[in-house]
Structure formats: C-alpha cells, structure tokens
Amino acid sequence: MKKKGIKWDQKGFTLIEVLIGLVILSVGLLAIAGLQITSARGNFFSKNLTQATYVAQDRLEFLGNVPFDSPQLQPGTYNDGKAVFSGLSFDRAYTVVLNGNLKTITYTVNWSEGVNRSISFSTFISQ
Numbered sequence: 257m258k259k260k261g262i263k264w265d266q267k268g269f270t271l272i273e274v275l276i277g278l279v280i281l282s283v284g285l286l287a288i289a290g291l292q293i294t295s296a297r298g299n300f301f302s303k304n305l306t307q308a309t310y311v312a313q314d315r316l317e318f319l320g321n322v323p324f325d326s327p328q329l330q331p332g333t334y335n336d337g338k339a340v341f342s343g344l345s346f347d348r349a350y351t352v353v354l355n356g357n358l359k360t361i362t363y364t365v366n367w368s369e370g371v372n373r374s375i376s377f378s379t380f381i382s383q
Contacts, residue, residue, distance in 0.1 A: 305375065307341045308365040311348060312377045316363045319350065324383045329359060336363075344369070357383045 269277075315336060322328050329352050336348035347366040352359055364376040 301369065301373075303342075304344060304367060304369055304373065307344065308346055308367055308373070308375045309377075311339050311341070311346050312363045312365045312375060315348060315350070316361065316377050316379055319361050319363070320379050320381055324359065324381060329361070329381070331359075 319328065328334070331352050331354045333351045334349060336350055339346045339348060344367055348363070349366075350361055350363040352361055359381050360378060361381065362376055362378045364374060366372065366374045
C-alpha cells in the first residue's frame with residue numbers, strides 16, 4: 257500500500273496571501289467609511305443651508321412687498337429676531353440702504369452648527 261504524502265505543488269492560497277488580501281480589503285473599507293462621514297457632514301450642512309435660504313428668501317420677499325415709505329424700510333440695520341426650524345436657531349437681520357429713489361435691502365441669516373455660518377441675499381426696490 258502506498259502512503260499519500262503532502263503535495264506542495266497543489267494550487268491554492270497560502271496564509272500570507274490571504275492576510276495580504278485582507279489588509280488591502282480593510283484599507284479600502286476604511287476609505288469608504290471616511291467618505292461616508294464626509295457625506296453625512298455635507299448633507300447636514302446642505303440641510304441647514306437650505307433652511308437658512310428659505311428663511312432669508314421668505315422675509316426678503318415680504319420686505320420687497322412693503323410700501324417704499326414704510327417704517328420697516330427706513331435706512332438702517334434691523335434685527336429681525338430668531339427663527340427655529342428643525343431644532344436649529346437662525347438669527348435674522350436686514351439692512352436698508354437708500355440711494356436716490358432706490359433702496360437696497362440685504363437680508364442676512366446666521367446660524368451655528370459647531371462653526372458659525374452665514375448667508376445673505378439682496379434685492380432692490382424703487383419708488
């Protein structure tokens with residue numbers, strides 16, 4: 257009876273090859289995880305920016321429809337209070353500048369998401 261021994265010429269993967277493959281796979285998965293974190297932060301910022309834009313445009317449209325000689329549109333800077341959407345507080349203010357028969361209204365919304373953020377919109381109204 258012939259004894260069967262180990263054949264070293266068999267095809268397959270060695271333990272070292274498997275470990276190297278796992279290391280490469282791990283590095284790739286860590287890179288994807290980093291992208292997920294960046295994506296989540298970007299989505300959070302985009303949501304807040306969209307809400308701030310809505311707040312600013314809504315009030316700017318309202319101010320654009322106020323009569324030209326209204327006390328709300330006298331030259332100066334006005335604090336328009338806070339607005340809260342989805343648990344985030346937005347500080348609102350606007351500035352009116354008179355230039356002949358033309359008024360420039362600049363509406364600014366500030367908020368904080370760990371970093372102070374701000375967005376401004378401007379419009380012109382005439383008499």
